Amino acid sequence: MKAMIYTEYGAPNVLHLKDVEKPLPQSNELLVKVYASSVTSGTIWIRKGEFPGSKVFTVLLRLMFGITKPKRPILGVEFSGIVEEVGNGVTLFKKGDEVYGTTTGLPQGSYAEYVCIPETWKQGVVAAKPQSLTFLEAAALPVGAMTALHILKKANIQAGQTILIYGASGSVGTYAVQIAKYFGAKVTGVCSTANQELARSLGADVVLDYTKGDFTNCSEQFDLIFDAVGKLNKTTWKPLLRKGGTFCSVKSPTAEKSEYLGELHAMIAQGKLKPVIDKSYAFEGIAEAHEYVELGHKKGNVVINHHH
Ligand SMILES: NC(=O)c1ccc[n+]([C@@H]2O[C@H](COP(=O)([O-])OP(=O)(O)OC[C@H]3O[C@@H](n4cnc5c(N)ncnc54)[C@H](OP(=O)(O)O)[C@@H]3O)[C@@H](O)[C@H]2O)c1
Structure with missing residues (x-):
């Protein structure tokens, strides 16, 4: 499958396209065909390997994501897409479901054609995509x-x-x-x-x-x-x-919980919450999207359309 990878920390041009092996879902995992992902401000720092204005946070970031070079070559925290396959033990989702969520704590991010997501795990979330949201909008929702x-x-x-x-x-x-x-x-x-x-x-x-x-x-x-x-x-x-x-x-720690997505879905259903999309880029344009987000002036969210 195609993936946007980085093997060293640095400027947006460290991101490059590569053919990598398609992941295989474990028994508790969904194989999701990614329709959209996003560029969050946090992703920028993980790509740079540097936390702005804080040596302590930079050390913590490097401990988490790799001391001298990235441990996880595929970035991307948010995704939306369609379940292509489920492991034997999966009970909450089935093939064909439209889903969205985060890749927090997982070995692979969403800048790829496919990603494997456990149906539940401690650090991140996956849920059915609210029907009123497009795939691009859903990929902009969870983190912010x-x-x-x-x-x-x-x-x-x-x-x-x-x-x-x-x-x-x-x-x-x-x-x-x-x-x-x-x-x-x-x-x-x-x-x-x-x-x-x-x-x-x-x-x-x-x-x-x-x-x-x-x-x-x-x-x-x-x-x-x-x-x-x-x-x-x-x-x-x-x-x-x-x-x-x-x-x-926002400098305080936050948490990702399925209950939070439930509350957000209620707001969306009542027409009280809608993601703001500033720009969308093609999959091949992820480095360009990073350049834009790094300027620090995006309005709402920047998303990546994997199937433009
Ligand atoms: N704790 C967590 O887990 C967590 C999770 C997500 C995000 N965050 C953090 O939260 C912060 C915000 O994230 P984000 O993704 O929302 O950022 P963002 O979308 O990249 O923020 C860009 C926005 O900030 C505004 N802005 C820039 N400088 C400003 C200033 N001096 N005063 C007022 N507004 C200013 C810009 O508006 P103008 O163009 O009008 O200046 C722009 O609309 C980041 O530091 C991020 O790392 C933390």
Whole structure:
């Protein structure tokens, strides 16, 4: 099968096409023909072998993904596709099912024609694709949406609360705005001029522009502040947080759980949640997609169409 592999850390051009052996499903695994994958911001760091601005996190990343060179040559955390074959022990899925999920903790990522996914495992998730989502949309959902949901739930978001979402235009940010609205919060989004309309269209009640003047001059204090891009410093957010309020950030650990996908599916079914797709690239264009995502200004998500 065709795969996009990397055998050394570095710039997007370390990614190259190669014919590799098609994986065989174990008894607890599904063989999925991949229809779409994505380029998350985390994938960029794994390709570079470097965590921006942190030596400690870079060491941890190298311990996890390979000290001097990548241990897993096929990147790609999110996927959607169709089950082509199931192992003997699989009970939850069958051939022909439309599925999506993550490859977290698995030996192979989704930048390939096929991937083997256990029907359940500890670190990642696989589920039936919500029918209202296209394969491209489904491949953009799990990482950003589960991160936003996990962090907002940990912060104990409640109906009627006021929340400031800093970085309302990225993957985590666009999901956070929609999920916070779903929970009944009053949302103030912060993003640049070009993304004001996007944040409003996702349901933000108020949108502030971090490029124009000082958004911290807003007179309001918030029950919750969510830094969805990990770029706020304490001196900026502290005065904006109401006494007893909660600050949360994408820099905190998150978790992938099937229950989270269940909650997200309910929001999708009610028309309250939809992935924002900035651009889609062909499979051969993955390196180009990495270049774009690495600029740090994508709107929502960037996806890879394996069957364009
Ligand atoms: N904890 C976890 O497990 C976990 C999971 C997923 C993601 N993350 C982390 O969460 C962060 C966000 O991820 P993401 O995928 O959502 O990022 P992303 O989509 O790549 O973020 C891009 C967005 O950030 C905005 N942005 C860039 N600089 C900004 C600034 N100074 N102030 C406000 N907005 C700014 C950009 O808007 P403009 O063009 O308008 O600037 C753009 O829309 C990353 O650090 C990622 O690693 C953590």
